[in-house]
Amino acid sequence: xxxxxxxxxxxxxxxxxxxxxxxxxxxxxxxxxxxxxxxxxxxxxxxxxxxxxxxxxxxxxxxxxxxxxxxxxxxxxxxxxxxxxxxxxxxxxxxxxxxxx
Amino acid sequence: xxxxxxxxxxxxxxxxxxxxxxxxxxxxxxxxxxxxxxxxxxxxxxxxxxxxxxxxxxxxxxxxxxxxxxxxxxxxxxxxxxxxxxxxxxxxxxxxxxxxxxxxxxxxxxxxxxxxxxxxxxxxxxxxxxxxxxxxxxxxxxxxxxxxxxxxxxxxxxxxxxxxxxxxxxxxxxxxxxxxxxxxxxxxxxxxxxxxxxxxxxxxxxxxxxxxxxxxxxxxxxxxxxxxxxxxxxxxxxxxxxxxxxxxxxxxxxxxxxxxxxxxxxxxxxxxxxxxxxxxxxxxxxxxxxxxxxxxxxxxxxxxxxxxxxxxxxxxxxxxxxxxxxxxxxxxxxxxxxxxxxxxxxxxxxxxxxxxxxxxxxxxxxxxxxxxxxxxxxxxxxxxxxxxxxxxxxxxxxxxxxxxxxxxxxxxxxxxxxxxxxxxxxxxxxxxxxxxxxxxxxxxxxxxxxxxxxxxxxxxxxxxxxxxxxxxxxxxxxxxx
Numbered sequence: 001x002x003x004x005x006x007x008x009x010x011x012x013x014x015x016x017x018x019x020x021x022x023x024x025x026x027x028x029x030x031x032x033x034x035x036x037x038x039x040x041x042x043x044x045x046x047x048x049x050x051x052x053x054x055x056x057x058x059x060x061x062x063x064x065x066x067x068x069x070x071x072x073x074x075x076x077x078x079x080x081x082x083x084x085x086x087x088x089x090x091x092x093x094x095x096x097x098x099x100x101x
Numbered sequence: 102x103x104x105x106x107x108x109x110x111x112x113x114x115x116x117x118x119x120x121x122x123x124x125x126x127x128x129x130x131x132x133x134x135x136x137x138x139x140x141x142x143x144x145x146x147x148x149x150x151x152x153x154x155x156x157x158x159x160x161x162x163x164x165x166x167x168x169x170x171x172x173x174x175x176x177x178x179x180x181x182x183x184x185x186x187x188x189x190x191x192x193x194x195x196x197x198x199x200x201x202x203x204x205x206x207x208x209x210x211x212x213x214x215x216x217x218x219x220x221x222x223x224x225x226x227x228x229x230x231x232x233x234x235x236x237x238x239x240x241x242x243x244x245x246x247x248x249x250x251x252x253x254x255x256x257x258x259x260x261x262x263x264x265x266x267x268x269x270x271x272x273x274x275x276x277x278x279x280x281x282x283x284x285x286x287x288x289x290x291x292x293x294x295x296x297x298x299x300x301x302x303x304x305x306x307x308x309x310x311x312x313x314x315x316x317x318x319x320x321x322x323x324x325x326x327x328x329x330x331x332x333x334x335x336x337x338x339x340x341x342x343x344x345x346x347x348x349x350x351x352x353x354x355x356x357x358x359x360x361x362x363x364x365x366x367x368x369x370x371x372x373x374x375x376x377x378x379x380x381x382x383x384x385x386x387x388x389x390x391x392x393x394x395x396x397x398x399x400x401x402x403x404x405x406x407x408x409x410x411x412x413x414x415x416x417x418x419x420x421x422x423x424x425x426x427x428x429x430x431x432x433x434x435x436x437x438x439x440x441x442x443x444x445x446x447x448x449x450x451x452x453x454x455x456x457x458x459x460x461x462x463x464x465x466x467x468x469x470x471x472x473x474x475x476x477x478x479x480x481x482x483x484x485x486x487x488x489x490x491x492x493x494x495x496x497x498x499x500x501x502x503x504x505x506x507x508x509x510x511x512x513x514x515x516x517x518x519x520x521x522x523x524x525x526x527x528x529x530x531x532x533x534x535x536x537x538x539x540x541x542x543x544x545x546x547x548x549x550x551x552x553x554x555x556x557x558x559x560x561x562x563x564x565x566x567x568x569x570x571x572x573x574x575x576x577x578x579x580x581x582x
Contacts, residue, residue: 025343025476026342026465026473027469029465029561030462030465030564032564033108037566039469057474057477058477063472068469076180
């Protein structure tokens with residue numbers, strides 16, 4: 001962790017913020033996205049400015065045939081997570097944070 | 102309540118498919134295909150022993166969603182025929198719940214059980230703790246004689262290894278009045294004489310075996326037939342969807358509803374009448390009064406505690422007054438109550454002004470099936486501006502606070518809130534009824550669900566989020582005068 005902080009301070013410009021978008025489209029909400037809301041507190045707490053988390057309008061994932069079954073969706077950078085849970089999203093962020101490091 | 106389990110995910114998935122099938126060119130055929138669409142040939146079998154059983158259970162869930170009871174059926178029914186029947190139905194089923202026998206795991210009976218963690222220790226605290234001589238040590242391990250065990254749990258507390266546990270049957274554990282239990286074949290059976298339709302078993306069953314008999318087809322059909330279908334949504338529903346209640350109104354109108362009213366409008370009437378009633382009762386020497394707007398509580402009183410009736414407010418529920426307004430405004434309307442709970446289905450049956458009930462998740466399924474993005478909707482205003490107090494009726498403490506808001510300082514009630522009907526709070530209520538007084542306060546608000554209606558079994562949003570959404574609405578609302 002100490003090493004990470006050092007990198008942010010000195011090479012801040014090189015660090016890319018990982019964008020997390022939680023879909024709040026109707027389908028995702030009906031399929032349980034409100035249970036992901038703790039991410040809005042958890043992510044800044046855990047990752048500070050390295051990761052941003054925002055509520056998003058429909059990400060368009062559910063428009064295909066029957067794909068409502070796999071909602072809720074969360075986008076971490078360019079990766080779409082289906083049947084998203086807090087744990088799944090954190091695992092994906094962790095993977096990327098480690099890669100950036 | 103845990104409204105985020107995988108079984109609820111499946112339940113909503115099916116409802117959405119049902120709406121899509123209804124909107125398709127061949128409802129009956131496409132309904133019959135749902136089990137095969139969800140578990141196609143060669144698909145993974147995530148939960149049950151085989152794909153055939155998974156499909157069978159999906160079929161049973163669809164039958165309940167079509168509005169039928171499963172108890173009288175014998176598995177020979179064809180889904181396409183059931184779907185056709187659902188379109189012909191004129192009346193709704195009496196009891197709101199039905200158990201899917203095939204989905205019920207038939208959990209082992211509730212009992213105290215010695216696990217493998219038992220070390221066969223020298224202390225033998227369990228043997229000493231048991232007052233009924235049910236525990237013996239044999240082969241280096243404790244054994245419980247089921248014929249002597251009284252399920253008291255003393256051995257559980259005594260064991261230094263936490264090796265003794267109580268096995269529970271979740272539905273039995275959740276039911277506050279012992280109306281659901283394992284029947285002769287080991288699967289859950291509801292005693293409808295006792296059942297208060299609170300819905301706690303629906304949320305508690307880890308196998309999703311207790312289902313509501315939905316009115317979704319009846320509502321969709323009424324809309325399709327061009328009837329004036331008017332929705333009135335409970336205050337708790339305001340917290341179940343993304344976007345504001347003004348966007349929600351637009352979304353519901355897009356889904357086909359002719360008009361949309363907040364039940365908070367009726368809650369304003371309830372508050373006014375109930376606060377006047379409270380003052381009058383206290384003036385006439387009453388020691389306490391309980392609220393009367395929770396349908397689960399009302400069902401409980403009728404079936405299990407009629408003795409408390411003299412202490413219960415005579416004021417009608419917000420739904421009652423709202424439905425009256427709807428039928429005055431639109432005498433030819435089909436009115437639909439949008440509900441966070443099962444119990445309201447019972448209240449609706451007794452109210453000629455309300456025709457159908459949709460749950461939050463059923464309404465959500467209609468939005469998804471009809472591709473309605475609530476957050477992209479324009480605002481639509483309501484004819485009546487409901488008060489802040491009324492809009493908070495669905496949150497525990499909200500009703501008592503509303504009543505108190507209209508009372509002068511010297512009249513203010515000493516409010517006490519029963520936050521959830523449980524075996525313990527039922528004991529409390531029985532005591533109030535027996536003693537004819539309540540030491541905890543003179544205005545007792547009773548909510549069957551923990552957290553209030555936002556804790557209802559058929560909600561979409563987590564209670565925490567629902568409360569947050571409702572609070573942001575309250576900030577923009579005016580005080581009741």
